[in-house]
Amino acid sequence: xxxxxxxxxxxxxxxxxxxxxxxxxxxxxxxxxxxxxxxxxxxxxxxxxxxxxxxxxxxxxxxxxxxxxxxxxxxxxxxxxxxxxxxxxxxxxxxxxxxxxxxxxxxxxxxxxxxxxxxxxxxxxxxxxxxxxxxxxxxxxxxxxxxxxxxxxxxxxxxxxxxxxxxxxxxxxxxxxxxxxxxxxxxxxxxxxxxxxxxxxxxxxxxxxxxxxxxxxxxxxxxxxxxxxxxxxxxxxxxxxxxxxxxxxxxxxxxxxxxxxxxxxxxxxxxxxxxxxxxxxxxxxxxxxxxxxxxxxxxxxxxxxxxxxxxxxxxxxxx
Amino acid sequence: xxxxxxxxxxxxxxxxxxxxxxxxxxxxxxxxxxxxxxxxxxxxxxxxxxxxxxxxxxxxxxxxxxxxxxxxxxxxxxxxxxxxxxxxxxxxxxxxxxxxxxxxxxxxxxxxxxxxxxxxxxxxxxxxxxxxxxxxxxxxxxxxxxxxxxxxxxxxxxxxxxxxxxxxxxxxxxxxxxxxxxxxxxxxxxxxxxxxxxxxxxxxxxxxxxxxxxxxxxxxxxxxxxxxxxxxxxxxxxxxxxxxxxxxxxxxxxxxxxxxxxxxxxxxxxxxxxxxxxxxxxxxxxxxxxxxxxxxxxxxxxxxxxxxxxxxxxxxxxxxxxxxxxxxxxxxxxxxxxxxxxxxxxxxxxxxxxxxxxxxxxxxxxxxxxxxxxxxxxxxxxxxxxxxxxxxxxxxxxxxxxxxxxxxxxxxxxxxxxxxxxxxxxxxxxxxx
Numbered sequence: 001x002x003x004x005x006x007x008x009x010x011x012x013x014x015x016x017x018x019x020x021x022x023x024x025x026x027x028x029x030x031x032x033x034x035x036x037x038x039x040x041x042x043x044x045x046x047x048x049x050x051x052x053x054x055x056x057x058x059x060x061x062x063x064x065x066x067x068x069x070x071x072x073x074x075x076x077x078x079x080x081x082x083x084x085x086x087x088x089x090x091x092x093x094x095x096x097x098x099x100x101x102x103x104x105x106x107x108x109x110x111x112x113x114x115x116x117x118x119x120x121x122x123x124x125x126x127x128x129x130x131x132x133x134x135x136x137x138x139x140x141x142x143x144x145x146x147x148x149x150x151x152x153x154x155x156x157x158x159x160x161x162x163x164x165x166x167x168x169x170x171x172x173x174x175x176x177x178x179x180x181x182x183x184x185x186x187x188x189x190x191x192x193x194x195x196x197x198x199x200x201x202x203x204x205x206x207x208x209x210x211x212x213x214x215x216x217x218x219x220x221x222x223x224x225x226x227x228x229x230x231x232x233x234x235x236x237x238x239x240x241x242x243x244x245x246x247x248x249x250x251x252x253x254x255x256x257x258x259x260x261x262x263x264x265x266x267x268x269x270x271x272x273x274x275x276x277x278x279x280x281x282x283x284x285x286x287x288x289x290x291x292x293x294x295x296x297x298x299x300x301x302x303x304x305x306x307x308x309x310x311x312x313x314x315x316x317x318x319x
Numbered sequence: 320x321x322x323x324x325x326x327x328x329x330x331x332x333x334x335x336x337x338x339x340x341x342x343x344x345x346x347x348x349x350x351x352x353x354x355x356x357x358x359x360x361x362x363x364x365x366x367x368x369x370x371x372x373x374x375x376x377x378x379x380x381x382x383x384x385x386x387x388x389x390x391x392x393x394x395x396x397x398x399x400x401x402x403x404x405x406x407x408x409x410x411x412x413x414x415x416x417x418x419x420x421x422x423x424x425x426x427x428x429x430x431x432x433x434x435x436x437x438x439x440x441x442x443x444x445x446x447x448x449x450x451x452x453x454x455x456x457x458x459x460x461x462x463x464x465x466x467x468x469x470x471x472x473x474x475x476x477x478x479x480x481x482x483x484x485x486x487x488x489x490x491x492x493x494x495x496x497x498x499x500x501x502x503x504x505x506x507x508x509x510x511x512x513x514x515x516x517x518x519x520x521x522x523x524x525x526x527x528x529x530x531x532x533x534x535x536x537x538x539x540x541x542x543x544x545x546x547x548x549x550x551x552x553x554x555x556x557x558x559x560x561x562x563x564x565x566x567x568x569x570x571x572x573x574x575x576x577x578x579x580x581x582x583x584x585x586x587x588x589x590x591x592x593x594x595x596x597x598x599x600x601x602x603x604x605x606x607x608x609x610x611x612x613x614x615x616x617x618x619x620x621x622x623x624x625x626x627x628x629x630x631x632x633x634x635x636x637x638x639x640x641x642x643x644x645x646x647x648x649x650x651x652x653x654x655x656x657x658x659x660x661x662x663x664x665x666x667x668x669x670x671x672x673x674x675x676x677x678x679x680x681x682x683x684x685x686x687x688x689x690x691x692x693x694x695x696x697x698x699x700x701x702x703x704x705x706x707x708x709x710x711x712x713x714x715x716x717x718x719x720x721x722x723x724x725x726x727x728x729x730x731x732x733x734x735x736x737x738x739x740x741x742x743x744x745x746x747x748x749x750x751x752x
Contacts, residue, residue, distance in 0.1 A: 017338035031566040035638050064614030154407050161406045181745040182434040187675045187736045191743045
């Protein structure tokens, strides 16, 4: 990833004008959610995709006053499922952004589900990533949400490529890939029965590069983890595992300091950084143009276990 | 370096549809090489990354990798070796971005193809040349080639391209290509289909997919060059205005003092402050005092974009209404349409369904099925109901008048979906005639 970037060669490929169309489509989808549902919420983790969706929501519903400052409030609250294993920098960023924007944030804590007994870990350091589905569905039920807006993209993963922009979930919160409603033109069928809900994905048609181009163009604030910084890591099975309290070194492994950035920030137990010197969004755009490993392939420990792991989790209600 | 990139990614707001991604669907039966072709497009345009390739290489265990495996995303698909549902794939070249609607090709294909075709700018119909009898003086096309192209034509996909695949399997490819091209052109002329290009390819070897074929018998463009040159659907910016009201923002500035903003994606025309408009179905008239786009006030918003419209007086306007040029549209509650049926429960005359036109949901019923269309031949046949995957010409009656337009003239005004009120399934697609 640190190969020198030949900018002259890259320039013609970095055309961003398609972003106007992607933005237009995403805003249309967000307004569709606000108009079609009674109790929607926007999933906001502080991650880059949800930061992009949040900016799009501001554009869809708020008046911009000066520069990047928007006035007014979104017509729905933000929702975050906190596994208790999130990077502290991300949680701090999340709370700061929410306070700055004056939005309402609802947090579902996985640890509350553990206390209730609805989540049981098989061992204390087990990845909690898969378990957050339970907490998510509990939050949906408690707040009677009928549509959750998410930042998933179809280029992330094969099961995602199959999912509709408006994805119907049954009363168990489950995705049924064989029962998906055809999506024709922009005429979304958002009719539901009580207890069912939808997941809506305004940036379905965006790629990782589009997201970074948009972050650079719109100057969207992100957690510092996304940019190059020094961090203690452990090299394990081709991944750079960040040294944290929940990912200690195994016997025989040594800890080293590397200059890294995160391409995605999720649960600490399963999210890895990549080596990089890219210190701002523009440099990440340049790097993304030359990257040879997919976002999930480079950064996720849990998706590697099975080709169908994402599909199985989505069927259980994962987003 | 970042300064250069920053200037490059400076925001520009000019509307230039060449910069819009081209959405295209691929049509073809199982074993025609559709998945391989898509895999090849992704592979050669480097949309496949090392770890994804690694998975394929492991599975191939030494044999050449199977590009078709790139596109089967679901467990059940891998188990059964078929594609169950439409998937969307993304790739980009130096000049264009593409979205492929990858629709399944097996026998029960129609509903998937209808889904993929709605909103597509182009269709690539794959012709497997090894399945054709090239000994005949006049080559007979396979039924599915006819079906796929007729269906794309019926759904008014703007550009239809034929890709003659497995050209590498022929001893005399020049002769085969010439013969099949002749048959395709003749069929297209009879059916009234405008053919944008007929391109010989080998998806397996990669000949003429992204790299032009170097041969003495074909000097035309590669498939990718054809795709790079095709237009995206252009909304009509000139002429009368039509905006389906999507969302009414009552508290635009957070204080409640700002008048209501009527948001909607412009179906055709353009809007600016000073324009006189009419609200449908109420018929009330007003003048536009301000036009907004996303977070800011702008001079003008054109077809294809979402406009926020503020009026000079407080009218009763809600989602589902239309903002139009005064006296330009005549709503009706009875019209004729082509109905593509997608539901396993057959379409019934007289039963009440929900239909969605623009942003309005109304109840509707099929008052008559004039005939169904044989999608092998486009011939008409008598019908009393439409089963799944059937297409018919029907008469529709709606509970409220709708400002429908012929689909051929305008996609937004001419398209409706039909939803079963019991199951909430999307049961049909209506194209106004």
